[in-house]
Amino acid sequence: MHAYANPARFLGLARPITPWLFWGGLLLLITGALCGLFLSPADYLQGESVRILYVHVPSAWLGMGGWVGISIAALMQMVWRHPLAGVAGRAIAVPGALFTALCLVTGSIWGRPTWGTWWEWDGRMTSMLVLLFLYFGYIALARASAADGRGIGDNGGISRVTAIFALVGAVNLPIINRSVVWWNSLHQGPSITVRGSSIDGSILWPLGLTLLGFSLWFGAIVLMRMRAILAENKIEARLARMARDGE
Amino acid sequence: MAMKSKHQRLVLAVIAIIAVIGAGLLAASALKDEAAYFYAPNDVKVKGVEPGKAIRLGGMVVGGSIKKQADGVTIAFDVTDGKATVPARFTGIAPDLFKENSGVVAEGSFDDKGVFIANNLLAKHDERYMPRELEGLEYNATTHQMSSERQMKAEQQQ
Known part of the structure; x- marks a missing residue:
């Protein structure tokens, strides 16, 4: 992993991968969305509103997956002092928060016709809202510590407190996942388990396309943001040097 | 020496993570009934x-x-x-x-x-998603399989 500790080497790898992830992901998610809208059948009970699944499930997956990524980055920062870990954490946080919000909004729009309510304080919804607030906290901490240079290295890293916050926040992930099993909740139980899927194949397959498409796209956004943060730090370092030399 | 401190940090971090997640899960399981959205x-x-x-x-x-x-x-x-x-x-x-x-x-x-x-x-809503044509089929929660009542009766008779 330390082979990519050098930002120049990382950039050399990230630059050619980004367009593939971006356009490949976009193509897959548009194909999946169109198939989900026009080719897959309506649900026997929910009717047409089942189609929001093709955005809602990838959003939930990426909202939670984003925090997994942030936690791994935090661990790499704490243990291996990897200079790009803080940059990766900062880069993941904003799209992660965006997808978590998208998950809550699409769930709410689906809940109105299906359950008869926009919002209820049940275990799944409350724990997902907590995840959104964790993202906000992480973004604020990371911004503050990167701005005043308390992070490691000069690559725009984040402070150790921010990394600890990320690791502690990971407690919420199993709670979100198990919330519908532990507690009576309005949200239905898991449809896809190790034993199989209770989603009929004709409804399930476009979900695979949008899930993969959104995930690749998420990867592209994270790489782009990492490159932007690294570039920004380079500019700042150069400006500081010029100011010093000018004196 | 660098290797050693790196290992030390890894062990410390893993212990801390296990402790925090354990505490979180214990708290969540203690909430069990209190956090229930409804009574059955x-x-x-x-x-x-x-x-x-x-x-x-x-x-x-x-x-x-x-x-x-x-x-x-x-x-x-x-x-x-x-x-x-x-x-x-x-x-x-x-x-x-x-x-x-x-x-x-x-x-x-x-x-x-x-x-x-x-x-x-x-x-x-339950965890089933299926097209209208399949409505009326019986859903088996343990096997995740759909089968019609006719099929089930036939199986029982065998």
């Missing part, structure tokens, strides 16, 4: 809920139990979780997905006779 009919039977206390009651609407009352806007129905059954009444407009043999969460309280007076109904 069996919870009501076992724990007892005093009349007039505002709760949510969740379960399946018993097939054939929905009956319209004489006033035309009140419906009576039974809610079950397979272990216990509770009679309920609701006045107002029920959500479209409120059906027999389908999930429901009712907000309200019990009256003196043990009838649940709901002032709001929410339809609860």
